[in-house]
Amino acid sequence: MDNLGLMQVYTGNGKGKTTAAIGLAVRARGQNKSVAFIQFLKCRENYGETKILEQIGCKVQCFGSKGFIIKGHIKQEDIDLAKSGLKAAQEALSVYDIVILDEINNALDFGLLSESEVVRVLADRREGCEVVLTGRGATAALLAVADLVTEMQEIKHPYQSGIGARRGIEY
Amino acid sequence: MDNLGLMQVYTGNGKGKTTAAIGLAVRARGQNKSVAFIQFLKCRENYGETKILEQIGCKVQCFGSKGFIIKGHIKQEDIDLAKSGLKAAQEALSVYDIVILDEINNALDFGLLSESEVVRVLADRREGCEVVLTGRGATAALLAVADLVTEMQEIKHPYQSGIGARRGIEY
Numbered sequence: 001m002d003n004l005g006l007m008q009v010y011t012g013n014g015k016g017k018t019t020a021a022i023g024l025a026v027r028a029r030g031q032n033k034s035v036a037f038i039q040f041l042k043c044r045e046n047y048g049e050t051k052i053l054e055q056i057g058c059k060v061q062c063f064g065s066k067g068f069i070i071k072g073h074i075k076q077e078d079i080d081l082a083k084s085g086l087k088a089a090q091e092a093l094s095v096y097d098i099v100i101l102d103e104i105n106n107a108l109d110f111g112l113l114s115e116s117e118v119v120r121v122l123a124d125r126r127e128g129c130e131v132v133l134t135g136r137g138a139t140a141a142l143l144a145v146a147d148l149v150t151e152m153q154e155i156k157h158p159y160q161s162g163i164g165a166r167r168g169i170e171y
Numbered sequence: 172m173d174n175l176g177l178m179q180v181y182t183g184n185g186k187g188k189t190t191a192a193i194g195l196a197v198r199a200r201g202q203n204k205s206v207a208f209i210q211f212l213k214c215r216e217n218y219g220e221t222k223i224l225e226q227i228g229c230k231v232q233c234f235g236s237k238g239f240i241i242k243g244h245i246k247q248e249d250i251d252l253a254k255s256g257l258k259a260a261q262e263a264l265s266v267y268d269i270v271i272l273d274e275i276n277n278a279l280d281f282g283l284l285s286e287s288e289v290v291r292v293l294a295d296r297r298e299g300c301e302v303v304l305t306g307r308g309a310t311a312a313l314l315a316v317a318d319l320v321t322e323m324q325e326i327k328h329p330y331q332s333g334i335g336a337r338r339g340i341e342y
Binding site for chain 2: 003004006008010012014015016017018019020021022023024026027028029030031032033047048049050051052053055056097098130143146147148149150151152153154155156157158164166167168169171
């Protein structure tokens, strides 16, 4: 049974949101579905996942600046990049079987995109297009229209013991 | 910074545990780490993820029967398969950079493996070997020795509206 077309959200402060989306992309490609992976906020050109996702036939597009984004100190460049990302999302949502909007929740949380605009773009997707949203701070309006919501809760984390981001694991 | 060698656990009743592990495998392969993906309980030969994981160079081994396992109605075959899986895990934990033991938490929860045996095998892994355990019902002893624990919590699920497992998404 295919029956695609739902809206999935992965949110919360725990690990596994982006990796779950990558896993969904892998599974979908294994069943010959077309997949677009659109990344907000971060520029992951050197990330381990990007080259493999492209290698297995996903369309990967990144819309993030190189630097960190700090809430309350948003630059126009960050807003412009997020808007370009949403435009790319709108196009992908009319073409691909599965569209992953990685970290779009954070982009909304940071105020780079308007909630009503995002909800409208999602609602206008073609029938049978499954959309997956990841990132902390999913807004109430997104949760209301989502079909499937999972919250990743951090129970225990090694950063507490002073371990930073590790190549091959966190990126 | 590489700094591998931790023990990660993904548990809870929400979606995204196995897909997060698949995503970790993809990321690790993208950074040229060696990855073993060992699956307990399920036989996912036809699953979308299996062929892609093999294609990108992961070692994939499945130790599950074709049928469903019902708690309290465990067959000897299920126990034997889980024990073979643990043996394969022990070998992989002395060789690979990242070893994923998919659904091993459920195998423990079902009583197919003994907790003390699993904890011993995990503790004996080679230095620098990152191990990832997935599945519902992670036991207290595993959570105690884990470095990183994430609980996937189901907030909203479409099965409530009568939608079953979908090809390219759930398998």
